[in-house]
Amino acid sequence: MGQNIVVTGMVLQVMPIGEYDKRITLLTKERGKITAFARGARRPGSQLLAATNPFSFGEFELFEGRSSYTVARASIQNYFRELAENFDVTYYGFYFLEFADYYCQENNDEREMLKLLYQSLRALMSTAYDKRLVRSIFELKALAVNGEAPNVFSCLKCGKKEELLWFSQKRGGAVCAACAGGVPDAVRIEESTMYTMQYIISADIGKLYSFRVSDRVLAELQRLLAQYLAIYVGHSFKSLKILLEAEQLVSAGDFTG
Numbered sequence: 461m462g463q464n465i466v467v468t469g470m471v472l473q474v475m476p477i478g479e480y481d482k483r484i485t486l487l488t489k490e491r492g493k494i495t496a497f498a499r500g501a502r503r504p505g506s507q508l509l510a511a512t513n514p515f516s517f518g519e520f521e522l523f524e525g526r527s528s529y530t531v532a533r534a535s536i537q538n539y540f541r542e543l544a545e546n547f548d549v550t551y552y553g554f555y556f557l558e559f560a561d562y563y564c565q566e567n568n569d570e571r572e573m574l575k576l577l578y579q580s581l582r583a584l585m586s587t588a589y590d591k592r593l594v595r596s597i598f599e600l601k602a603l604a605v606n607g608e609a610p611n612v613f614s615c616l617k618c619g620k621k622e623e624l625l626w627f628s629q630k631r632g633g634a635v636c637a638a639c640a641g642g643v644p645d646a647v648r649i650e651e652s653t654m655y656t657m658q659y660i661i662s663a664d665i666g667k668l669y670s671f672r673v674s675d676r677v678l679a680e681l682q683r684l685l686a687q688y689l690a691i692y693v694g695h696s697f698k699s700l701k702i703l704l705e706a707e708q709l710v711s712a713g714d715f716t717g
């Protein structure tokens with residue numbers, strides 16, 4: 461016999477099943493990433509219709525069967541509706557969901573990732589932050605939460621903690637000025653970029669979205685992270701491709717016509 465459990469989480473992904481049902485992927489505090497069936501959730505007027513859309517965050521009451529979960533009820537605290545309505549940021553939001561989906565596992569403690577996802581979506585909706593910076597912060601912190609962040613606190617060759625002005629993708633982190641000559645792929649970076657990476661990796665998730673950087677530092681951060689992700693994650697995210705295409709169109713001015 462199964463039983464009902466209540467979990468707190470966010471809908472990462474939705475798949476239509478049959479005529480009226482959905483299968484959703486949930487990132488939960490209690491059970492990590494799980495999938496659940498939502499019967500009748502595509503019927504007009506269903507209580508689960510909006511509750512089982514991507515981004516919906518709240519409490520889900522699930523029937524735990526032998527091999528699957530079924531959503532019985534949901535009480536949503538935040539639908540993140542502004543994300544879906546403003547398509548400038550929608551792409552970013554979907555990329556964060558796909559990233560979390562790729563990284564998280566069932567029955568794993570994913571509380572930090574859930575918190576990061578929630579705070580990052582809130583930052584996306586706020587006009588106070590450059591969404592490109594929000595993306596870089598999310599990516600680097602997600603790597604840190606999963607223990608895959610670059611080592612930016614000491615030189616990878618000699619262990620020194622000062623003058624960390626060089627970065628090696630191959631070695632995955634910082635190199636000091638004295639050692640840089642011996643690391644062929646080391647590139648010189650801005651001191652502020654190194655500080656920014658150190659801050660993102662070490663700060664509490666609740667305090668992550670509290671700073672701005674210059675355009676120059678942001679561009680460097682984006683470039684470093686894109687290369688780092690290509691090497692250490694090596695996954696091509698569909699939503700990121702769409703996001704980058706949309707940004708190219710915007711910068712080319714094609715959206716104005």
Ligand SMILES: [Zn+2]
Binds near residue numbers: 616
């Ligand atoms: Zn060194």
